[in-house]
Structure formats: structure tokens, C-alpha cells
Amino acid sequence: MSAPLYHLRNQFPALNQPDLVYLDNAATTQKPERVLSAMNRFYREQNANVHRGAHRLSDLATRTFEGARDKVQSFINAPAREEVIFTRGTTESMNLLAQSLGSHLLQPGDEILIDTWAHHACIVPWQQMAMRTGAKLIPIPLTGDGDLDLDAYQALLGPKTRVVSLTQVSNALGKVAPLEVMLPEARAAGAITIVDGAQAVAHLEIDVQTLGCDFYAFSGHKCYGPTGIGVLWGRRELLEQMPPYQYGGEMIQQVSFEGSQFNRLPYKFEAGTPAIAEAIGLGEALAFIDELDRKALQAHETALMERVKAGMAALPGVEAIAGRGHNLGALSFRVEGEHHQDIGILLDQAGVAVRCGHHCCQPLMQALGLKGSCRVSFAAYNSLEEVDAFLSALKEITEFLDD
Numbered sequence: 227m228s229a230p231l232y233h234l235r236n237q238f239p240a241l242n243q244p245d246l247v248y249l250d251n252a253a254t255t256q257k258p259e260r261v262l263s264a265m266n267r268f269y270r271e272q273n274a275n276v277h278r279g280a281h282r283l284s285d286l287a288t289r290t291f292e293g294a295r296d297k298v299q300s301f302i303n304a305p306a307r308e309e310v311i312f313t314r315g316t317t318e319s320m321n322l323l324a325q326s327l328g329s330h331l332l333q334p335g336d337e338i339l340i341d342t343w344a345h346h347a348c349i350v351p352w353q354q355m356a357m358r359t360g361a362k363l364i365p366i367p368l369t370g371d372g373d374l375d376l377d378a379y380q381a382l383l384g385p386k387t388r389v390v391s392l393t394q395v396s397n398a399l400g401k402v403a404p405l406e407v408m409l410p411e412a413r414a415a416g417a418i419t420i421v422d423g424a425q426a427v428a429h430l431e432i433d434v435q436t437l438g439c440d441f442y443a444f445s446g447h448k449c450y451g452p453t454g455i456g457v458l459w460g461r462r463e464l465l466e467q468m469p470p471y472q473y474g475g476e477m478i479q480q481v482s483f484e485g486s487q488f489n490r491l492p493y494k495f496e497a498g499t500p501a502i503a504e505a506i507g508l509g510e511a512l513a514f515i516d517e518l519d520r521k522a523l524q525a526h527e528t529a530l531m532e533r534v535k536a537g538m539a540a541l542p543g544v545e546a547i548a549g550r551g552h553n554l555g556a557l558s559f560r561v562e563g564e565h566h567q568d569i570g571i572l573l574d575q576a577g578v579a580v581r582c583g584h585h586c587c588q589p590l591m592q593a594l595g596l597k598g599s600c601r602v603s604f605a606a607y608n609s610l611e612e613v614d615a616f617l618s619a620l621k622e623i624t625e626f627l628d629d
């Protein structure tokens with residue numbers, strides 16, 4: 227491992243076990259001790275419900291929980307803390323948007339553009355809302371290299387485009403979308419823009435104001451935080467106009483049997499007791515990322531990716547998928563004549579954890595003419611030695627299967 231990140235590994239208790247080369251970080255990352263401790267501390271010393279208690283412990287829990295919201299705000303450079311909504315993850319963020327924004331906005335014949343890299347979490351909620359409203363869900367096609375076809379995208383944008391939903395980093399391919407080009411074009415067409423940042427947050431610095439999108443979503447568990455917590459950031463003026471997504475306690479100001487008044491932002495979108503410990507864990511995970519040497523992290527991740535690509539290129543029958551150009555954090559591959567699941571099982575037997583399947587991107591797999599793939603994906607704690615261990619296991623497997 228390159229020197230500046232060498233110390234990281236010891237901070238992750240789950241990595242401290244024999245025969246584990248964990249290269250499935252795009253599915254979920256391991257958690258550093260400080261995240262585990264923060265959550266433990268909450269339950270051991272601060273546990274109370276938030277926002278409505280008249281007692282000291284509730285006040286402490288509220289301050290710690292709301293402190294996590296402040297952390298998210300500064301991490302993504304959101305203009306206001308009220309614009310940061312806690313959800314269960316990217317999937318819930320997308321469902322909230324499709325249901326609340328979609329029902330408020332969409333008319334028959336309206337168009338929703340979505341990239342072909344999109345995760346099912348982005349596709350299905352909009353597909354269902356399109357079916358209910360008579361809107362159309364239109365995919366942005368790929369070039370032969372698996373990049374987004376920008377000419378086709380420009381041609382698709384038009385007066386009927388209401389929503390453009392873009393994946394910042396593809397979980398299946400590790401490709402990075404040229405958001406600096408695509409978002410201004412969507413805005414110029416008058417569309418509302420949504421960015422799925424699930425695979426970006428652990429790897430890239432995020433500034434929603436510089437990006438210039440209307441909504442940004444991510445999951446805690448993919449950036450060293452716990453499961454069950456995620457974020458939807460949105461522009462205040464849009465969030466104000468949108469109806470609530472779920473109803474119940476916390477999200478109301480006043481209730482009678484005749485009707486209810488809803489709470490102000492962000493609570494209007496946070497019905498029920500929130501995932502308090504998880505939000506606190508997420509805040510700690512973002513603090514962990516903030517303290518990383520970003521330049522060193524980038525150099526390290528580039529070194530890991532270059533090593534794995536060069537190693538795969540040297541193995542007969544192994545092909546990186548959409549591996550030309552830049553891949554960030556994740557790389558899919560296949561082995562000629564072999565099912566991806568078999569390769570995954572054999573790698574697991576060699577102590578290497580990778581992901582195999584359609585990666586919740588069936589339309590992408592169809593576009594690439596694949597049933598599925600194997601995928602390696604990296605986090606800050608992975609080492610070049612682990613890449614070498616993976617490559618030598620893959621070499622042995624392909625030689626064994628070739629016999």
C-alpha cells in the first residue's frame with residue numbers, strides 16, 4: 227500500500243481476519259472503528275428519541291443527530307442544512323423523488339431521461355411513476371466503449387424533458403459521467419436534474435453547488451458508514467413545493483381529524499423516528515473520509531486500477547468490460563466461456579471476495595450483450611498486494627478451467 231494510506235487498514239476490524247481479500251466495496255464498504263464506536267456510544271450513553279423530549283438525554287441525542295446532518299451539509303457543500311434529508315439509502319431517496327416530485331410534476335407525454343448505467347434503484351421508481359402518470363421513461367444510450375452517448379443525449383433533450391436522472395459513477399463499470407457537460411445541458415432544456423452519487427462519495431469530492439444539480443442522493447454503507455441510512459439533498463425551492471412522501475409523526479406541525487399541517491424542511495420528509503444511531507455513524511464516516519489525504523487516495527486508487535487492468539490484460543481469456551479509458555473504483559470482467567457465478571465461487575474459495583451477477587443493472591447488461599459479469603471494486607484500505615493476490619487466484623482458476 228502506498229505510504230500515506232498505510233495506517234488505514236488497522237482501523238477496520240472486519241479486515242483483520244485471515245484469508246480475506248475484500249474487493250466487493252461497491253456493494254458495501256467495511257466500517258472503521260470510529261464509526262462503530264460512535265454508534266455504540268450513542269446506544270450506551272446517549273440513547274433517547276430525538277426532537278420531542280423535555281429531558282437532558284433527549285437533548286443530547288437531538289444535538290448529536292442534528293450534528294450528523296450538519297456534517298452531511300458541509301461534506302457535500304449544501305447551501306442549507308434544511309435541504310439535507312435523511313433516508314434509508316439511495317433507493318429510498320429515489321423512491322421519495324419519483325413519488326413526491328413525480329406526482330407533483332409529471333403530465334401525460336412528459337419525458338424522463340435516464341442513463342443506461344442506471345441502477346434498478348433509479349430505474350424502477352421512475353418507471354412505475356411514468357406508468358401512473360402517462361409519462362415516458364427514455365434511456366440515454368451507450369457508445370461502443372460503454373460510455374454515455376452524448377450526441378444521442380443532446381438529441382433526446384427537448385421541451386418535453388421534465389427530469390434527467392444521471393449516475394455519477396457506474397457501479398457495474400466504474401465509468402464516470404461527464405456531469406459538467408450533461409447537467410448544464412439538462413438545465414438549459416428546463417429539466418430537473420437528479421444525480422445518483424452512491425458510488426461517487428467514497429472516491430470523489432462532492433460539491434452539489436459546483437455540480438449544479440437539483441437533487442443528489444447517496445447511501446451511508448457505501449462510504450464507510452452503516453446500512454439503513456442515506457441522504458437526499460435537494461434545492462429548497464423544489465423541496466418546499468413537493469408533497470410529503472410518507473405520513474406520520476415528526477413530519478407534521480399540527481393534526482386534527484379534519485386535516486394536518488406538515489412540518490418544515492427537512493422534517494416534512496422524515497416521518498417517524500429516524501435511524502438515529504445510523505445517522506450518527508454516517509456523520510462519523512464522512513468525518514473519516516474528510517480526514518483522508520485526497521490526493522494520496524486518488525493516486526492510490528489509480529494505482530490499484532492500473533495494476534488490475536494490466537494484470538487482466540496479461541491473462542488469456544480474461545476481458546475487462548468497458549475497461550478502455552478511466553474506471554473509478556470498480557471494474558467488471560468476464561472469463562471467456564465461463565459463467566460469472568462459477569468464477570465468483572472459485573475466487574471465494576481462494577479467499578477473494580468479488581461480486582458476480584447483473585449488479586442491479588439488467589438494462590445495462592442487456593445493452594452490453596451480457597447476462598452478467600464479475601466485478602472487483604476498491605476502497606481506500608485495499609492494497610496492491612491484494613490486487614496481486616486476486617490476479618494470481620484468477621490466473622490459477624483460468625488455467626485450471628482451461629485444462
Ligand code: PMP
Pocket residue numbers: 252253314315316317318345347348393395396397422424425445586
Ligand atoms: N445506485 C448505485 C449506483 C448503486 O451502486 C447502488 C447500490 N448498489 C444503489 C443505487 C442503491 O443503493 P442502496 O441499495 O444502498 O439503496
